[in-house]
Amino acid sequence: MRTAAKWTGGVTALVLLLVGLNWWSTGEPFGLDGPRALNAPAVHYLRPHGDRHGLAGDRAIVLTPKGGSETGSDPHRITADVEPGSQDVVALRENGPDCTRTGTHIACTVAVGGATHPSQARVTALAAPGSHVGDVGHLRFTFTRGDGKVLTARTEVVVGEPVVEIGRPAPVKDVRPGAVVSLPFVVRNTGERPVEGLGVRFSSGEMELAERNANCRYPQGRRHYAVCRFPDLRIAPGETVVLRPALRVRVSKTLMYDEVTQSAWPLDVGPGGSSAWPNGGDQGDGPPLTPTSGPPPAALTFAQGDARTSVGLALRSDYAVFAGDLRGAPGTERRLDVTVRNAGPGDPGARSSLVFTPPPGTEVTEEPMEEIDEDAYEPYCRHEKGSYVCGIGELAPGKSRTFTFTVRLGEPGAGSVRLKDWPLDPSDPPDQLSRLGRQDPDPTNDTTSVTALG
The missing domain is CATH 2.60.40.3450 (Immunoglobulin-like)
Structure with missing residues (x-):
């Protein structure tokens, strides 16, 4: 190894590459x-x-x-x-x-x-x-x-760099509602320089942290979030470290999909980019996280950045849509209530939209609006090829949501209301369980007609 202060080799001065301010x-x-x-x-x-x-x-x-x-x-x-x-x-x-x-x-x-x-x-x-x-x-x-x-x-x-990679466990499927799930936290250094001090962060989405480690901080107002620091930990190039005990989270009784996110970084480098992790928070009262050397406890996929592990309950959700017929002569205005209900037992989260297609010749004169600022509103539903696409949002089991339209009738004809799951998020891992959608056990009630009878 050479240092700039001591090296006196005879290499010709090299071209200075310049990047950026x-x-x-x-x-x-x-x-x-x-x-x-x-x-x-x-x-x-x-x-x-x-x-x-x-x-x-x-x-x-x-x-x-x-x-x-x-x-x-x-x-x-x-x-x-x-x-x-x-x-x-x-x-x-x-x-x-x-x-x-x-x-x-x-x-x-x-x-x-x-x-x-x-x-x-x-x-x-x-x-x-x-x-x-x-x-x-x-x-x-x-x-x-x-x-x-x-x-x-x-x-x-x-x-030369210390390059921290996180081991992402495979998705945890078909978990019993309310059960506790354990996930390994594994870090390795694939760089050329040792990691001198390690910072880690993990969050559990909407799941509860079943254990709060004594050497971690839990920021106020963020009960599903922890930051831990190991200033004396050294991870040599090529070395793998397992943090024990494993992370334990308690899953929801109804929310079908959630995820645990794990991150790690060398303390003298920081988390990188625009990321900033809080320093404060309450200290945990459970067993401390302890770094140990050795092979990981399970098959993992290693990558830089956040490691997101999907957790899914052994539940499905039965959504149904309801809408009445429209009676009246052409030119008559009528109110139309379109309702979506989740009969449960699971809650898939905000993963679906309602699509309302009016009968041919029927004109929508009023549609659902949302307040975007004080006394300022805009249409809630997206207009798409003659249809109105309305995000349903989160709908807990037993809950319903109604969208109200005012329409001016045309000649008799048939329209429809149907449910549509959102397209896949390209940023999600390919094995993200939320890609399964509602897993509706009765898809026959996901569509209904809206008929202008005249």
């Missing part, structure tokens, strides 16, 4: 004397040059002026520099329209935009061609305030 508002006000500090991460890991299998997603270094307040929109100057001796370790690439490059130096001009719009910068650093895993370099950043005062920050960059 991208600017936007953070919404954090400054104090009257301007920002007092420039925040930057202490360490930033670089994917090895030419490696396409490292951390996914946004890997930018985020720089944030902190404290104080700037008024007006005078331009400010932010710079990024590769420190001397680090040129063969780290490179930058710039694409900001207000940025210029001179050798290993990037300078960007950005307007603060007032007290409520301080600047934030994102710098994308890359491993320089010819660098090796373990090489260390440094970047220096400066922020020049409107009064000329210069704030500085320094980030150590290391070639």
